[in-house]
Amino acid sequence: MRPIGIRIEYVKAKVGELRNTLGLKKIPISVEDVIKSYGIKLRYVFDIQFPTLVRYNERYAIFIPPSINMQRERWSCAHEFAHFYLKHYETFPVSRFINGHYIDLLSEKEIYILERECDIFVAEWLLPKEQFLEMVKFPVTLDQAQNLKKIFNVSLDSVINRLIELGVIKNRKELIIEEPHLKAVNRELSDRLLRSVLGIRKV
Ligand SMILES: [Zn+2]
Numbered sequence: 210m211r212p213i214g215i216r217i218e219y220v221k222a223k224v225g226e227l228r229n230t231l232g233l234k235k236i237p238i239s240v241e242d243v244i245k246s247y248g249i250k251l252r253y254v255f256d257i258q259f260p261t262l263v264r265y266n267e268r269y270a271i272f273i274p275p276s277i278n279m280q281r282e283r284w285s286c287a288h289e290f291a292h293f294y295l296k297h298y299e300t301f302p303v304s305r306f307i308n309g310h311y312i313d314l315l316s317e318k319e320i321y322i323l324e325r326e327c328d329i330f331v332a333e334w335l336l337p338k339e340q341f342l343e344m345v346k347f348p349v350t351l352d353q354a355q356n357l358k359k360i361f362n363v364s365l366d367s368v369i370n371r372l373i374e375l376g377v378i379k380n381r382k383e384l385i386i387e388e389p390h391l392k393a394v395n396r397e398l399s400d401r402l403l404r405s406v407l408g409i410r411k412v
Contacts, residue, residue, distance in 0.1 A: 237362035291327035
């Protein structure tokens with residue numbers, strides 16, 4: 210069997226299944242704990258370029274090159290886990306170790322299909338639609354996106370992509386950046402108020 214098209218509904222159903230199995234609603238999700246609970250080894254390796262999931266003798270291991278961005282690392286771990294959970298290795302003739310060499314048996318287009326499935330999986334898993342939308346307030350500002358980034362422990366790019374994907378904003382430019390001078394005016398007002406309340410003269 211070879212990948213023919215991106216199975217969006219299948220991927221979403223699998224995320225629902227995983228969520229039911231875990232029975233956890235706590236945000237952010239501990240990706241590492243989930244990976245370990247499935248008996249997958251997780252290792253940080255310095256001399257590899259890309260995160261990789263390896264299947265060897267029916268066992269799985271995820272190798273991650275350490276980066277300075279923890280959120281990106283977490284996203285990568287979840288992405289590799291998605292390859293496992295969506296059974297890509299079992300269903301398709303995907304990369305294997307042959308004579309110690311790592312080779313791809315799929316075409317570029319077929320690999321792209323599987324990559325997209327994993328990206329959809331991760332967005333659905335780490336930024337669950339209902340919980341995510343519940344926390345969005347209008348108008349959506351950059352500060353708010355930064356806040357969502359902290360709550361869900363993902364990168365700002367992932368938050369913005371999800372906002373676009375769920376139709377909250379059309380593009381990045383729609384994110385409202387609060388004008389610094391408005392903040393400064395507020396600060397000045399509160400300083401003045403504080404001074405008058407406390408009877409402090411301006412220094
Ligand atoms: Zn991948």
